[in-house]
Amino acid sequence: MGTESxxxxxxxxxxxxxxxxxxxIAGEIKKISPVxxxxxxxxxxxxxxxxxxxxxxxxxxxxxxx
Numbered sequence: 001m002g003t004e005s006x007x008x009x010x011x012x013x014x015x016x017x018x019x020x021x022x023x024x025i026a027g028e029i030k031k032i033s034p035v036x037x038x039x040x041x042x043x044x045x046x047x048x049x050x051x052x053x054x055x056x057x058x059x060x061x062x063x064x065x066x
Contacts, residue, residue: 006027015022021032054060 007024007029009024012022012024012029015029021034022029023032024030
């Protein structure tokens with residue numbers, strides 16, 4: 001078991017841009033896989049369906065009455 005120090009939120013911002021994607025999780029920097037085209041297409045499809053659903057159910061009218 002080593003003695004590792006936790007990383008602050010500022011430290012990843014100071015790292016050089018090497019083209020990889022990183023996340024700060026529980027004080028440790030983790031390299032993550034970048035999302036691909038399929039991820040973007042699925043996300044766009046879901047967002048479009050959400051907009052149609054909200055329009056049909058008049059969700060904006062509900063929030064205007066609050």
